[in-house]
Amino acid sequence: MAENLVTYCVVHQPRRVRLPAQVIPPGIQPGAMAPYLFDDHMNQRYFEKVARWCYYPATEMFAEMLDDGFKLGLGFSVSFLWQLRRWDRALAERFRKVVSHPNCELVGVEPYHSFAFAIDIKLFQREMLRGKTYAEEFFDREIRVTDTTEMVMNNEVYYALLQSGYSAGMLDGRPWVMEWREPTHLYRHAERELALFCRHHELSDDVGYRFSNRTWAGYPLHADTYASNLRKAWGDLVFIGWDFETFGEHHNLDTGIFEFMRALPEQLRKRGVSPLLPSEAVRRFGTTSLPDLPLPEFGTTWAGSGGMEFFLGNASQQAIFRLMHSVLHKARLTGSRTLTDLALWLLQSDNLHLIQWAGRSGSEAEVSAYFTPDEWWDLGPDRILTEQQRVYTNFVRAMDAYA
Numbered sequence: 122m123a124e125n126l127v128t129y130c131v132v133h134q135p136r137r138v139r140l141p142a143q144v145i146p147p148g149i150q151p152g153a154m155a156p157y158l159f160d161d162h163m164n165q166r167y168f169e170k171v172a173r174w175c176y177y178p179a180t181e182m183f184a185e186m187l188d189d190g191f192k193l194g195l196g197f198s199v200s201f202l203w204q205l206r207r208w209d210r211a212l213a214e215r216f217r218k219v220v221s222h223p224n225c226e227l228v229g230v231e232p233y234h235s236f237a238f239a240i241d242i243k244l245f246q247r248e249m250l251r252g253k254t255y256a257e258e259f260f261d262r263e264i265r266v267t268d269t270t271e272m273v274m275n276n277e278v279y280y281a282l283l284q285s286g287y288s289a290g291m292l293d294g295r296p297w298v299m300e301w302r303e304p305t306h307l308y309r310h311a312e313r314e315l316a317l318f319c320r321h322h323e324l325s326d327d328v329g330y331r332f333s334n335r336t337w338a339g340y341p342l343h344a345d346t347y348a349s350n351l352r353k354a355w356g357d358l359v360f361i362g363w364d365f366e367t368f369g370e371h372h373n374l375d376t377g378i379f380e381f382m383r384a385l386p387e388q389l390r391k392r393g394v395s396p397l398l399p400s401e402a403v404r405r406f407g408t409t410s411l412p413d414l415p416l417p418e419f420g421t422t423w424a425g426s427g428g429m430e431f432f433l434g435n436a437s438q439q440a441i442f443r444l445m446h447s448v449l450h451k452a453r454l455t456g457s458r459t460l461t462d463l464a465l466w467l468l469q470s471d472n473l474h475l476i477q478w479a480g481r482s483g484s485e486a487e488v489s490a491y492f493t494p495d496e497w498w499d500l501g502p503d504r505i506l507t508e509q510q511r512v513y514t515n516f517v518r519a520m521d522a523y524a
Contacts, residue, residue, distance in 0.1 A: 132198070479502070
């Protein structure tokens with residue numbers, strides 16, 4: 122049975138686009154285009170809302186848990202850090218305090234949470250290293266283990282991370298990827314030295330998604346039950362992955378999520394489960410003798426049902442994905458670093474996530490609709506889709522003068 126627990130959280134806020142789309146005036150300089158593309162007034166409102174209900178109480182909670190022996194890997198998108206630095210310096214110091222704790226490890230994340238991996242793998246490598254440098258300078262901590270975007274992993278992403286010098290990466294341990302293998306071990310691919318953490322999908326989602334679901338057979342979930350379930354898992358370690366926003370945003374204060382988490386370190390001790398940092402797990406279980414895990418060419422993700430269809434499964438998502446190519450290609454033709462950076466913001470996976478509901482029903486569509494900004498719904502579903510596409514086409518045309 123598993124005697125070790127590795128826990129990882131990612132902190133991310135998107136830079137949401139402005140709807141309805143704004144025509145970018147002729148002759149405008151690249152440095153003045155952002156307000157026509159992004160609704161930073163709305164972004165600030167969402168940031169402050171999540172900070173109040175999640176970031177402040179959750180950083181306090183995790184600081185107490187780390188003092189109590191819990192260990193945590195923590196990753197930050199540059200998209201979040203950019204907003205953090207801009208709108209809440211006091212909260213930035215709270216996060217710095219958590220990351221500086223000896224029981225916390227800074228983990229790499231794709232800087233804008235973008236789909237660069239699906240467009241240009243060399244660009245993806247450069248962006249990953251840029252995000253690594255930004256986060257290391259922000260927190261004054263070194264990054265050795267990395268996430269990607271929505272825990273995306275496939276064959277070429279693995280090799281891109283391997284070439285970039287990381288010691289380990291992450292993927293979601295879905296049955297269609299693992300096949301007969303258990304997610305409770307470290308793996309490698311093709312006998313290479315980059316270790317792979319496989320997120321325990323069921324045990325992670327018991328907290329990340331199902332905790333406040335009163336119709337779930339496991340409701341209410343208590344810390345002693347959860348610690349026992351972790352201990353019963355068969356293997357070397359259980360790797361748990363959560364959105365940081367799970368605590369106070371996805372599950373609000375009234376659900377008991379904070380009390381559950383604060384009780385967890387003691388319950389883990391009682392059952393002989395030892396928390397490990399990701400790098401500690403890599404050192405303990407090694408890299409040269411790890412079992413092999415074949416990786417698919419079709420990417421796996423922790424979003425939705427675990428495949429790229431969550432982001433590219435309807436015609437509107439596919440249209441935005443094609444327009445992502447257009448804005449990036451056009452920006453590169455201009456040679457402008459400012460325009461290329463704006464294009465990279467528009468590659469955010471959130472712009473695909475937020476329209477997953479189009480033409481669909483069921484729990485995944487409900488989650489997508491929940492995260493779609495309230496201000497957008499005033500336009501109606503059809504206009505949300507057309508106006509979002511116009512954001513991209515307006516930007517492509519505005520770059521004519523610079524190409």
